[in-house]
Amino acid sequence: MQILQTAAALQAQTETWRREGQRIGLVPTMGALHEGHLQLVRAAAQECDVVVVSIFVNPTQFNNPEDYRLYPRLPEADAELLGPAGCTALFLPSVEEMYPRPTVLHFDFGSLERVMEGAHRPGHFNGVATVVSKLFHLCRPHRAYFGQKDFQQVAIVRQLVQDLSFDLELVAFPTIREADGLAMSSRNRRLTPEARLVAPALYRALQQAEQLVHQHNTPDAIRIAVAELLGQEPSITLEYFEVADAETLQPVSEWKPNQTIALCLAAQLGGVRLIDNVVVKTV
Incomplete structure (x- = not known):
């Protein structure tokens, strides 16, 4: 499994794969991986020739600075899980790599983001859409995999794919739960x-x-x-x-x-x- 830390390295690798006719699967994550993430990676490995997993705790989608600070970060442990699950390349960028300058772009998803998570976390989906757009442009996947636990996020990303004509298939997988029913997170x-x-x-x-x-x-x-x-x-x-x-x-x-x-x-x-x-x- 390769570990790529720059946008240029990711672009170069995925462009090579595309020239070779390889189908690329992308699993965007914020790390601290669990079985729900690994299910997405295994599905991508079955359906695609190569799999990119991104781990990036995206600051622009946190409206609570303390939540961002405390979000679990376990890159070494995550990397050990990804190879056996079928990950070909791990994209592990820094904040400076993903945001070399402050982003000024603003998305408006209309009524989709004015309820539930959007209403309680102002700016959250703008941050999600920004980072997902960057990952789609850098990786150019044929398929992108998301978990249905983040139901509203999946709806937002689906709208993003449609409105910006990203040439990819969005795949959503059911929520994985612990034995007592708690959704894995x-x-x-x-x-x-x-x-x-x-x-x-x-x-x-x-x-x-x-x-x-x-x-x-x-x-x-x-x-x-x-x-x-x-x-x-x-x-x-x-x-x-x-x-x-x-x-x-x-x-x-x-x-x-x-x-x-x-x-x-x-x-x-x-x-x-x-x-x-x-x-x-x-x-």
Whole structure:
């Protein structure tokens, strides 16, 4: 496995692969890798000839400086995991390499970013779109792999690919969970043992919400039920729970037949912010 640290090195390598007719898979990450990331790498290795994994904790997508400072950084341990999973090249740039000068470009994704994560983390998706655009331009992948745990991010990147005509296929994989249901996340490393015991309550709340959808409860009734359920756990502070249309991400007020619904939440637990979602179809 190669380790590339400059944009020029990445461009040179991927241009060589393209001239050779190799299909390139890209897995963008912020490191502190877990099984969810490795699933994406293994899928890319099966479907592409070469796989680039980027590890870059992107400062422009953090609206909380403390969250950026505390984000886990484990490049050596990550590198050991990537080779066996099928990674061909690890792109490990510095902040100065990715942002040689401050970026002034601003993306506007309209209603897609005015809800949920976009509403609670101003500027977050502008940072995501900026760094993803850079990676797409530098790597020129045929396929790019993302995890469905970041449901809104996938929707934003899909819009980015469409609007800027990136010549690639976006592949989204289902959320990978721990045995107790907690969605795998790099941030889970920051949970105290006590908080880790409480964290699966988030997925249980989503499972309850899914059941309530199937029982034809109204969207508003489901929002109230989830807030009440999580309110019983004093260490959890619910930022939002939303019943949203999976396509538009807009809040749903009444059901339509065969509508795909995203049940999404974000919560603070012991100073760690966690997100999760479940996708369900109405009848």
